[in-house]
Amino acid sequence: MSDTITLLPDHVIGFPPLEHALKQPDGLLAIGGNLEVDTLVMAYRQGIFPWFNEGDPILWWSPSPRMVLKPGELYLSRSLRKLLRKSIYQITCDHDFPAVIAACARIRRDSEGTWITDKMIDAYTALHDAGHAHSIEVWKEGRLVGGLYGVAQGRIFFAESMFSRESNTSKIAMTALSEQLLAWQFELIDCQVYSDHLDSLGARLMPRSIFADYLGRYCSQAPSCANWKQEWQWNGLQ
Structure with a gap:
């Protein structure tokens, strides 16, 4: 140090x-x-x-430590499982990255400050255009009601921010991401820092040295998907 x-x-x-x-x-x-x-x-x-x-x-x-989640290990409450099985929502990937990051920025400005600045929006939009940043969208009757975005490197996904316009829609986005990344053989979802909300979803703390080892092993490994938008398959709980 x-x-x-x-x-x-x-x-x-x-x-x-x-x-x-x-x-x-x-x-x-x-x-x-x-x-x-x-x-x-x-x-x-x-x-x-x-x-x-x-x-x-x-x-x-x-x-340090780092808050992380293993793909497929997200905790789903009984009520969330029930909601997912109703098929009320459509979940897509990379259909509207600008709308998702703008919604996340708006939520943060209202509740947690302004860290998703215009400079950050421009930077992550450029990352998306270069194929590194991705968005998960939750739709209801054609309206964007929840979602998240983050950065993928090899078989690691770095979650950045999420938003909800209806109850549980950010959890739905996170569920879809977790399950799809499991299918794509990703190793880890980085959630950055501890929060009670992340803890309730099954994320856990990992020492920075171990986290760095994960990055060294898996960031250079190609995932099993080449195009997130075209290869997205998650359609809800069966």
Whole structure:
């Protein structure tokens, strides 16, 4: 652990070792740099992600321990199982990434601050256009009522944010993602930091060193899907 924070140049050629991250605030590793596609890909593959408020410099984080979920191990309550079997909702993948990230940003601005800034929206939309970021959409009668987005590298998915416009629709999106990633032989869903909500869904804490080992093993392994939108198959609980 280091007591100082690395200042990144505008042209980022590398990040400091994860062990240099601060304990307080937990996981702060570096400041500055850019949000170009190559920089973000390099960061995620090392277990680093950007998080900062409007008007702040870009802040890069790698907290320890890390909150993670194994695909297929999401806890489903009896009421959620019942809701999923009613087939009220249609779940799609990569049909409207801009609408999903915009909805997530709106929810965060209303309840948790403004960390999904216009700069972040532009950066993750570029990641999506490059094939690295993906969205799960939950529809009801043609209306987008829930969803999530995140970043995929090899057989690891880094969940970023979710939203609900109706009760449980973000959980439906997470369920669909978890089950589809299991079918695609993904190894891990990164949920970043602990929350009671994630804990109730079956996510667990993992030491950063073990998490980094997972990334080293699986980020470079090709998943069994080549095109998320075309190969999406999850249609609900049977």
